[in-house]
Amino acid sequence: MSTVSPPWTYTLQLPHDPRAPGIARATLRTVLAAHDLSALTPAAELLAAELLTNAHLHTAGPYALRLLGREPGRLRIAVWDTDPRVPPGFSKGEAASVVPDDSEGGRGLHLVRACADSWGASVLRELGASKGGKLLWADCR
Secondary structure: OOOOOOEEEEEEEEEEOOOOHHHHHHHHHHHHHHHHHHHHHHHHHHHHHHHHHHHHOOOOOOEEEEEEOOOOOOEEEEEEEEOOOOOOOOOOOOOOOOOOOOOOOOOOHHHHHHOOEEEEEEOOOOOOOEEEEEEEEEOOO
């Protein structure tokens, strides 16, 4: 007999604080363990780390981690921040930028593309309760 898991969502609001990405990754590990998805932890943690670090380094405001479980064994990791600008190469069809070998940064998008089953971005307009900004997401199984 097969069972169907109901969809679930967790959202963690984060201040612009250098400790926030680490707190978010710890929360991610706890949520995955609670939903018996620990096998996804290495890939999910890497994806979350890259998206969270991007939000922390390139915005001045708060950001949020959102985890969505829609299907068994599949996870969507999304990070919202206040800046509506989507990083170059993050949208489907755009080429990722070439990073010099001696560069200390700029490889996050390449890691997301290599580890995620799919990824994307949504620019959010300020409507009603929305704070605008953007939502970058990545799926893993």
